[in-house]
Amino acid sequence: MTFVPHRRRLLESTEDAEPMNWARALLLMGIAAGVLWVIEIVNWTLDQRLDRFGLRPRELAGLEGVVTMPFLHSGLWPLLSNTPAFIVLGWAVLISGLRVWAVSTSLIVVLGGLLTWFVAPSGLIIGVSSLVFGWLGYLLARAFFSRRLLWIIGAVVAAFMFSGLFAGLIPSVNSNSSWQAHLCGFVAGLFVGWLLHPRKQKRLPLPAKGKLRSSGPAEGTAPAPTS
Incomplete structure (x- = not known):
């Protein structure tokens, strides 16, 4: 299986990541949100013409939307409604280190986008909400598997602050948003x-020195004769 060495390399690339200053992380997420706003304002002035680069499920021409989907929105209001969660949840991931944020975000975008491309109904899907749900799933899974107190507290606070997001995981017929994209992003984040952050195996304590026993005869002695 080639999955194990690839996973080991991912772990090695994130384990030694240096935590980021909270204020600096918040500043960077504010800049990232600003980039989304600049793109959407340009898209708005172009009568949403950039939306054509969004994700189109099971269409090869729409496969590029796996990467471009988070940068496009159907208007200013959808982006406005996603901005607080984007900044706060992204910040919660970023304070663990820029490398952790980059690796986890890239994986969530690609895996969540591919899942959406496979399972969502035909149409155009755009918006950063899939990534937002992915970050939420990632924070919950990280807390569960690592069992670090600080990460558990952070996950509980995030789940409480954005508890309304969980309604977006429920199938809906009349909603203008894609619950499939939300769910796929969330599942990608859990994965x-x-x-x-795999759960570390407990190591068995080594026997105390001087209490080691050998199953064979003691060194320097001959085995007892047999009749």
């Missing part, structure tokens, strides 16, 4: 949390 990435498990992938990057």
Whole structure:
């Protein structure tokens, strides 16, 4: 299986990541949100013409939307509604280190986008909400598998602050948003949390020195004669 060495390399690339200053992480997420706003304002002035680069399920021409989907929105209001969760949840991941944020975000975008491309109904899917749900799933899975107190507290606070997001995982017919994209992003986040933060196995204590026993005869003695 080639999965194990690939996972080991991912773990090695994130384990030694240096935590980021909270204020600096918040500044970087504010800049990232600003980039999304600039793109959407340009898209708005172009009568949403950039939307054609979004994800189109099971269409090869729409496969590029796996990467471009988070950068496009159907209007200013959808982006406005996603901005607080984007900044806060992205910040919660980023304070663990830029490398952790980059690896986890890239995996969530690609895996969540591919899942959406496979399972969502035909149409155009755009928006950063899939990534937002992915970050939420990642924070919950990281807390569950790592069992670090600080990460558990952070996951509980995030789940409480954005508890309304969980309604977006429920299938809906009349909603303008894609619950399939939300669910796929969330599942991708859970998977990435498990992938990057496996639960460590407990090591058995070594026997105390002087209490080691050998199953054979003692050194320097001959075995007892047999009749």
